[in-house]
Amino acid sequence: MSELQNARWRKSSYSTDNGDCVEVASNLPGLIAVRDSKTPATPALFLPPAEWSAFLTHLKNGA
Structure with missing residues (x-):
């Protein structure tokens, strides 16, 4: 998808250094x-x- 060329990805502040991270581009x-x-x-x-x-x-909310 061409929109991803401009995506600014960020990791959660809850991410650890073990590499198991979700990145979000908003x-x-x-x-x-x-x-x-x-x-x-x-x-x-x-x-x-x-x-x-x-x-x-x-x-x-504790899901």
Whole structure:
């Protein structure tokens, strides 16, 4: 997807140094992209911002 050329990936502040990290790009118009930091060349998961927000809320509430 050509939008990923401009993606600014970031890791969670909860990430450890063991390499098991999820990276998120939230600077893409109308999309949140998520990928595995160990395999950045594999396809990313794309979510609408509302679904990403709902996912984070679910995690924060003890899912």
